[in-house]
Structure formats: C-alpha cells, structure tokens
Amino acid sequence: MTDRPGAGVPAVSRSRPVLVFAGLMVAMLLATLDTQVVATALPTIAGDLGGLNQFAWVTTAYLLTFTAVSPLYGKLGDLFGRRRVFLVAIVIFLVGSALCGAADSMTMLIIFRALQGIGGGGLTVSIFAILGDLFDPREGARYQSYATAVFGVSSVSGPLLGGVITDHLSWRWIFYLNMPLGVVALTLVAVFLRLPSAEARRARIDYGGIVLLATASTAVALLSSWAGHSYPWSSPVIIGLIAGAVVLIAAWLVVESKAAQPIIPLRLFRDSTFTIANVVAFVAGFVTMGALTYVALYLQMVTGVSPQSAGLLMLPLTAGLLIATTVSGQIMFRTGSYKWFPAASMAVAALAFVLLATLSVDSGLVVICGYLAILGLGGGLSQQTVVIAAQNTTPRADLGAATSTVTFTRMLGTLLGASIFGAILNSGLAGQSGLSQGISVTPEAVSKMPERARHAYELAFSHALTGVFLTGIPILLVALAVALFMKNIPLAPRRNGPPAPAPEPEPAAKSSTP
Template structure:
C-alpha cells in the first residue's frame, strides 16, 4: 500500500520541474493520467484472477511490473518515454492497492476489518505528505529521477516480505478462464472515455470527428463489454454485482469522490509552488494538515466501526465535509494566507478519512469471500475512473485556462507567454521581473481555483446517494470454502 500510494503523490511537487526540464508543460496532465488509466484498466483483472488462483503470486508479479515501469521512468529523456514509464508503473500499480485490501478481507472478518482499513487509510495519509516531501527533496537536492529510483529498494523489500511472510488461502481453480473479451472491451471503453475528457474542447473541438468518434467508440466498447460479461464463464466484472443496491450506491459515490479528490489534489502542490512561492519541499510540508486530518479520521472511524458495527454515517458526513473544503478552496487567491490554505487542506483530509475506507468495507461486506477481490476491484475501478476523469478534466481546464491567460503576455526577454509557458518552472517564475511574476501567479490562481467550485455539486450528489445505503450487519466470521493456506497447513495467525 505504501509503495503504490507514494507513487501517486511523489510527483505532485516534482511535476513542475520535470515537465519544465523535458519541455512538456502542455503534456503535464498525462504524467498523472497515464498511471491512473493503466492501473484502472488492470484493477478488475487483478481482482478476478486473485479470486480464482490466490493473490500471492499476482501480488508479487504486480510489484515486479511496477518496478520495471520505475526503471523506464528513471531513464526517461523525453516526455513520451516518461509517460510510457508511468503507464507501465500503472499496469503493476493497479494490483497493489486492490490486492492489499483483498488480502485483508482474506484473513480478517468484516466486523474487525474497519480498524485494518483504517490503518491502510493511515498509510495513504502518510504517503500523501511523505510523497510530496520526498518529491520536493529529490527535485531540489539529488534530481527528480530519484522519485523513480527510490521505488527499487522499497519494491524489493515488499517482494521479500510477500515471499517470506504472506500466508493466504489457496484457491480451487489452478487454471482460470480469463475473460479476454471483457477485459479488452473494458480497456478500450476506459481509454476512449479518458481521451474524450483530455482532448475535448482543447486539442480537438467537441464537435470534431475525433471527439465524436471517441464518444461512439466508448459507447460501442461499453456495450461490447456488457455482451462479453453475459457470455463469459468467469466474467472480470460480473453483472450480477450491480443488482446489489449497496454496491451500486457506494460505487457511484466512490466514482464522484475520485473525480473530486484526484482532480483537486493532483494540482494543489503546483498551485502552492507557483502562487505562494513555496519551494518543492515547502509545498510538501504544506500538505501535512491534510495528511493529519485524513490519518486521524481514518483511524478513529475504523476503530469506531469495529467496536460498534455502525458505519453508514461516516461516508455521508465525510462527503459533505469534502464539499465544504472544495468550496473554501474555490475562494483562494494569491493574497490568501498560507495558514488559511492549510486549514482548508485539513478540512479536506478530515472528510476523505471519514469516507474512503468505509466505502470499501461496505462493498466487501456485501459479497462472499470467494468474490471479495472481484467486488473490491470493481468498486475501486469506478473510483479510479473518477480519478482519471478528475485528473484529466481538471488538468485540461487548468492547462487551457492557463495558456489563454498567458497568451500574448511578455514574460521577460521578449518571450510571449503562450510560447514560454511550456518551459515555466517554479525557479524560472521566481527569476522573472516583478510585473511578469505577478502576471504568472495571477494566471495560475485564476486558472485553477474556480475549478474547485465546479466539484462541489458533485460531492453533494455523492452524499445524497450514500444516504440510501442499507446498513447491513458486519460479518463476524469469514465464510471460506478453501481450507489450504499457502505455505502453511493451518490458518494464518494475525500478527
């Protein structure tokens, strides 16, 4: 969990420098989107295969693929290679969080799972600050490529720990019937949908043949996916899951939270560097209030759920708190004190900590252990689709507004803003003349903060959906048909 979540946050503070060095500010959003899209497509595959053959071997394989992508990214000399490395990382990373959550479900009953999910949420909270801090440190002292190289020892440790200590139930199916048609159509639909959100209204007009063609392809691939799932012997995302009200409601809410969370957080460190003048390391430190809020509420809510068995109120309140935080962030401007911005981030963290892990728990409590991996992966798939759309849409709006605001402006040395914007780094902005620096700061602020306000109604919709979740009793035992355990001939101890 730490390996995967660090990688989703470490580039936030390093990103402005990376894209400036590789002359690719106009491709900035793809560094984030490529990873999220690749991991999203792979999530249902890891979930289903893990249910069929056991999670340990594919867990190790996922970590290994993640490390291969890290090597590609670390060696990248151009934006296309960097984006390719991030995509390979995503192919492996799609299995890390899903399998970590499903492994907990393999060994811990639902009633006690809240406290463990709270710990996993705490790890995510830790990485939400440690990632930007490390990214800032590497950028300023040893070079941004170490954001990739640091994964190698951490990944090797994760593989070693999995090989030596991980003891999980052995599944009955040694040769799973992979749902190739369903996986392929799901991948095409996912990629096409994200491309529409990235290119629509910017690279291509909304009414252009390219965008209309992608929309048609998205719909056609989605229909093909439904047909494939009806015919598949082992569907990657069984349609019967959508008959469960709790699954549908929490999945829809998770998608919306993904849009808001990743859409907002992906570009906040960039905002902090460009608008407040914070260094990369300082931008990471300024994210600590969000981490603290998420860590406390995630851990405390997990403990309360395990003790009381009551969980419905937490995600409802959490989504409302996130909506309030987004509304506050939409009011920010270059004159907003840093301490006020940190307060808004703390409110965001409190809301996310109340909601995120509980939604996974609700889904896992809805299905038997033989399907928990598939259900967890499917739920997370839609949340990641939201993350892809959030990062893409916010990034697209942000980038296009920024270019428009800087277009034709002089940034010093006779450079036009539209041409020079692609090479802007935080350090370059600090070296600009006062008038030009003010122009850039205002442009970054005016390009990003209004987008936060657009996300508020979405969070209110998520809160309404979660009101209708049925609070079913949490299971106190694990209903498991498989008795053998990998590496042991007894049940695993909880250490």
C-alpha cells in the same frame, strides 16, 4: 494457519501478522507513491533525456496502466489465489522500476513506466483484497484504515518526496529506491503470508471483457490527459475519444452480461450497498484529487511558493486524511457500523469546497491550510469505508472483483476530476483574462510578468478557481443524497463463505515461483 470459527475466512498465523502487514504496507507505499512521485522531477528528467513535449506521459503512462489493469487483478485473485497474484504484481513493479531507472530516452522511460503501472495497479488491488481475506469485515476495518492512510499519504506526498530525491541524489533514484524496499515487501509476503487455495473451479477468462474495459479505460485516461491541454475539447480527437469511450463501455456491458465469469460481475450492482460504495468512491476521487491538483497550482501561481513548498503546504490535507481514516476505522471496529461515514465524508468535503470557493489573492497560507485540512477529513471518512462496505456484502468468491471495482471507480474519478476541473479553470481564465491556454502558463512565467499584468493574472486565476470549486459542490451534494440511502448492515463474518480449503503447500520447488 487457523481458520476463523464458522466464518470460512482464513487468518494469518497470529505470531506473524505484523510482518505480513508490514510487507503489504511497504508494497502499498511504493505503488501509490509512484503515481505522482515524478511530478516535481519532470523538468529535470526532460532536461536529461530530452523529449520535452513527451514528459507529461511519464506520469500518464503509469496512471493509465494502473487504472486499466485494476479490475483484471481482482478477478485473477478470485480465480487463482491472491498471494500468487500479489507476488507476480510486485515482481512486475520491481522490473519496471529497474528499467525506469536505467532508461536512456524519454520514449523508453514512458514504456517502462507503463510496465511499472501494470504492477502497481495489481499491488493496490491485491493488498486490499488480501486484507479482506485475512480479517473479517469488523476487524478488518481497523487494518484497512491503516492501509488507506498509507494510500492517501503516499498519494499526496509523492511530488514532495520526488523533489527531495531529485535535488539530493538523482531522478533515477526515484526508481532505484523501490528495489530494496520492494524486495523486503516481496520477502515478507512470500515467506509469512499463507492463504487458502482458490476454489477448485475451471477458470474461464473473460477475454472480451478484459480487452473492452482496458480499451475504454485507456480512452478515458487519454481524455483526461489531452482534453483542454494538448487538444481543445471541441477537436475531433477529443470528440472521438468521448464517442469511443461511450461505445466501448456499452459494448463491455453487453459482454459482461453474457460472460460466464465476468471481470466485474454486474450482479454485484444489484446490492445497493455495493452500488452506493462505488458512487461515493468515484465522487471522492473526482473532487479530492481534482481539488488537490489545482490548489497546488494556485499556491504556485498566486502565492508564489515553490513546487517543494507547495508540496509541504499539502501536509494539513494529509493530516486530516490520517485522522479521519484512523478514527473512522477504530469506530467501525468497535461498533461494527459504517453507515454514516460515506454521507459524512460527502458533507465535510462539500463544506471544504464551499470554503475553498472563497479563496482570493489575499487569502493567507494559514487559511488555505485550514481549508485543506477539512478537505482531508472529508476524503478520509470514505477512503476505506467504501472498501469495507463493498466487501461486507460480497460473497467471498467475488471479494477480489468487488475490491478492484471500488479501486477502479475511484481511479476513474481521479482521472476525470483532474480533466474536467482543468477545463473549467481554462474556461474561466479565457473568459476573464483572454488567455485561451490558461494553465499552460507556468508559475515561473507569471513571476516574470510586469507587476500590473501579474496582479491581473493572479486575480483571473483566483476567480477561475472559484468556478472549479463551485462546480464540485452540487456533485458532492448529489453523492451525499445517494450516500444517505446506505443500509445499516453490521460488519460481520463473511457471508456465503464456504469452509476454507486446505492451505497452499509450501514445497521448496515452488519457492521461486509466485
């Protein structure tokens, strides 16, 4: 292994970067696919295992633990070395996958999905942080764009792939197929990735910060899952979750301000670039995934396509995401500048929301796909840019914490976006059609309505969805105004990077322990 001259940033052996990167991308694919891969398989799973009233938790449990542990893994990587943390995370993910495939009840499947999410959250954070270690910010922009493309494509493609596997094999193979691919990723990273040891410093684990942040994240995740669905927004349960989340976040801020080694160092937010990157990440997660959820529902409710076809119609969004991430990554690599990409992302996403707000029952599929492609372009322009921006202005000692914070804020935005947009859609349906539980009406139920009632419902749903997109426009414009203040700091070798310590030894006795 060689060191980058003068940068203090390690470089993977130049004969092995493709193998290391391939292992990281396979792990990224698995972790992000599993956020939504069971969506289309849930009816089949419920029919097999029973527990129909619990089936939504199969997805929620994974997202909850995935989000809650993200900051923890980033800090652990800073303290103990990212390679070790990555290997621990992938082992947890694979154990969880095997147990999910073998589950014989809905309760056990939910518990094992939570375990799987603990590994998946660690994988995603560790991968982006490892890339930040391997490459300086300018060169890393190119590789981060590939990783972000995998992240975005797998997030969008999960429901489609899950449906195909369930139809042609069994829902259990959704989890079993993780095993051979995960072993490949584990082997490639364990054998070929060598990073410097973590700095020799006494680790003082921020237990208070970990517990408070995980509990607050759980409250937010439950809020996003229950509000407007299982419980009305005015119910004591939802009001209690909101109050609890606020109190827990306030307590966490107090604890973090006093912790010797906080899980998320609040001093990072003194840097305007880091703060803006997190604002853009939050809003991008909020609007993009929220829109994706309800456009897919619109396609089924109004146009009458099947869930699998709705997944296929998301491909234009995926294409836009791929184009934007790849092109922006290449431009950042060649120019060393990322300043305008977050603002461009918010502007293009706002344009997409304006266009999506015009959808009606008469809108053709070609028009809808065109609007989704524009939304994908908007999302792709900021996906890896905010990670690169945060890493570029962060000392190497805090690289993992900075990376995990951006990932965490994006996931929080995703959770809250789906919940709040769902409440707006429900409110719109209740106001126009008298349906107090609008989105609990399934596409199958709509298709069986008498023609006049079906047409009335489709009109009501279309109008209610317009309210969702109109709500997102001002949020995007505020984020655009914030993004315009992003400083033009050239991508350069890591600042405050001390000389890299000696690489980790590779004795045979440690080969079986991450």
